[in-house]
Amino acid sequence: MATPNQEDELTMSTDEFLEAQAELYHHCIAFVKSLTLKAATDLGVADAIHRRGGAATLSDLASETGIHPTKLSNLRRIMRVLTASGIFSVQHSDVVSDDDAVYKLTRVSRLLVKSSSYQLSPVVPVLVDPFAWSALLRMPEWLATDERASLFDLAHGCPLWDTTVEDGGLFKDGMAADSRVAMHVLLARCGGVFEAVRSSLVDVGGSHGTTAAAVAKAFPHIKCTVLDLPDVVAGAPANDAAVTFVAGDMFEYIPPADAILLKWILHDWKDEDCIKILRRCKEAIPSRDAGGKVIIIETVVGSGSPAAQQIFSKEAQVLMDVFMMYIDGIEREEHEWSKIFFEAGFSDYKITPINGVLSVIEVYP
Numbered sequence: 154m155a156t157p158n159q160e161d162e163l164t165m166s167t168d169e170f171l172e173a174q175a176e177l178y179h180h181c182i183a184f185v186k187s188l189t190l191k192a193a194t195d196l197g198v199a200d201a202i203h204r205r206g207g208a209a210t211l212s213d214l215a216s217e218t219g220i221h222p223t224k225l226s227n228l229r230r231i232m233r234v235l236t237a238s239g240i241f242s243v244q245h246s247d248v249v250s251d252d253d254a255v256y257k258l259t260r261v262s263r264l265l266v267k268s269s270s271y272q273l274s275p276v277v278p279v280l281v282d283p284f285a286w287s288a289l290l291r292m293p294e295w296l297a298t299d300e301r302a303s304l305f306d307l308a309h310g311c312p313l314w315d316t317t318v319e320d321g322g323l324f325k326d327g328m329a330a331d332s333r334v335a336m337h338v339l340l341a342r343c344g345g346v347f348e349a350v351r352s353s354l355v356d357v358g359g360s361h362g363t364t365a366a367a368v369a370k371a372f373p374h375i376k377c378t379v380l381d382l383p384d385v386v387a388g389a390p391a392n393d394a395a396v397t398f399v400a401g402d403m404f405e406y407i408p409p410a411d412a413i414l415l416k417w418i419l420h421d422w423k424d425e426d427c428i429k430i431l432r433r434c435k436e437a438i439p440s441r442d443a444g445g446k447v448i449i450i451e452t453v454v455g456s457g458s459p460a461a462q463q464i465f466s467k468e469a470q471v472l473m474d475v476f477m478m479y480i481d482g483i484e485r486e487e488h489e490w491s492k493i494f495f496e497a498g499f500s501d502y503k504i505t506p507i508n509g510v511l512s513v514i515e516v517y518p
C-alpha cells in the first residue's frame with residue numbers, strides 16, 4: 154500500500170490527467186505510423202503520385218496502386234495518417250470532401266519514388282520488420298535474465314545473419330539502397346577520406362559490393378575487395394570486375410589492405426565483439442606512417458552541430474539504439490567508440506560528422 158508521500162507523487166489535476174492520458178495513448182499507438190508507412194511503401198503510393206505528375210486524387214491513387222473500390226475509404230484513412238505525419242501533403246478544394254483532396258509528395262516521400270537517385274524505399278521493410286518487432290517484444294523477459302543469446306536468436310532460434318540470405322533479398326536490397334545514397338553524399342562531402350588510401354581497401358561485411366563499387370568507381374587507383382559470409386558472397390554479382398569478393402569470417406581473418414572499411418558493421422555487435430573485429434582489422438593494415446587506417450561509417454550519437462543533429466533527432470538516435478538491441482547491437486556515443494578503439498590497440502581517431510545519421514570515423518593504428 155502506498156504511503157502518504159507516495160500518494161502525493163501520484164496526485165494530479167484532472168487537466169493534467171487528461172493531457173497525460175492523451176500523451177500516453179499517443180506513444181502507445183505510434184507503431185501504427187510505421188505500419189502505415191510500410192503499407193504505403195508496399196503499395197507504391199509515392200510512385201503513383203509521381204506517375205500522375207506529382208499530384209493525385211484518392212481515386213487516382215486507388216487505380217494506380219490496385220486498391221479495390223470497396224476499400225477507398227480505408228485508403229483515405231491511411232493517407233490521413235501519412236499527411237498528418239508530413240510524409241505526404243494534401244490540398245483540399247473549397248468543398249469539404251476528401252474525394253477532391255489532392256495528394257502530393259513531400260521531401261520524405263520523394264525518397265520512396267523508385268526512379269529517384271535518392272531512393273530509400275527498400276530500407277523501409279528492413280526497419281519495419283516483423284522479425285525485429287517480434288524479437289523486441291521479448292525485451293522484458295530477456296532483461297530479467299543473464300541470457301547471452303540475442304533477442305533475435307531467442308525469438309527465431311538463429312542469428313539474423315543466418316536468415317538474410319533466405320529473406321528474398323529484402324535485407325540485402327535495403328542495405329544496398331542505403332549504401333548507394335550514403336556513398337553519393339559521402340564521396341561529395343568527404344571524398345578525401347578515400348582519396349588518401351594508397352592502393353587497396355577491403356570492405357568488411359560489404360555484402361554485394363555496392364559501397365566498394367562506388368569507391369572503385371570514384372577512385373580507380375584503389376583495388377577494392379569485399380569480405381562477407383560465404384552464403385552472401387555466393388550470391389554476389391559476377392559482373393562487377395572492379396570489385397573482388399572473398400568469402401570468410403571477419404572474426405577469424407581479414408585480407409591485408411591499406412585501408413579497411415566498416416559500414417554499418419560495428420553497430421551490429423556488442424563491445425567485446427567489436428574489439429575482436431577491430432583487432433583483426435589492425436592486423437590487416439600497415440602502420441599509420443605507411444598509410445594504414447580503418448574507415449568506419451556509422452552513427453555517432455550526439456555528434457555534429459545542433460543543426461546536423463536535428464536532422465536525425467535525439468529521439469530517433471536513441472530509438473535506433475534500442476532497435477539495434479534485437480541483435481545485441483549498439484548505437485554509440487563518441488566516448489563509447491573511443492573506448493573500443495583504444496581497447497583494440499588503436500592510437501588515435503578522427504570523426505567527421507556528415508549529418509545526424511552518419512559520421513565517418515578514421516581510426517589509426
Ligand SMILES: C[S@@+](CC[C@H](N)C(=O)[O-])C[C@H]1O[C@@H](n2cnc3c(N)ncnc32)[C@H](O)[C@@H]1O
Pocket residue numbers: 314328329331332357358359360364380381382385401402403404415416417418421
Ligand atoms: C548491416 S549489414 C551491412 C552491409 C554493408 N556494409 C552496408 O552498409 O550496406 C552487415 C553485413 O555483415 C555481414 N557479416 C555478418 N557477420 C559476418 C562475419 N562474421 N564475417 C563477415 N561478414 C559478416 C553480413 O552478411 C552483412 O552483409
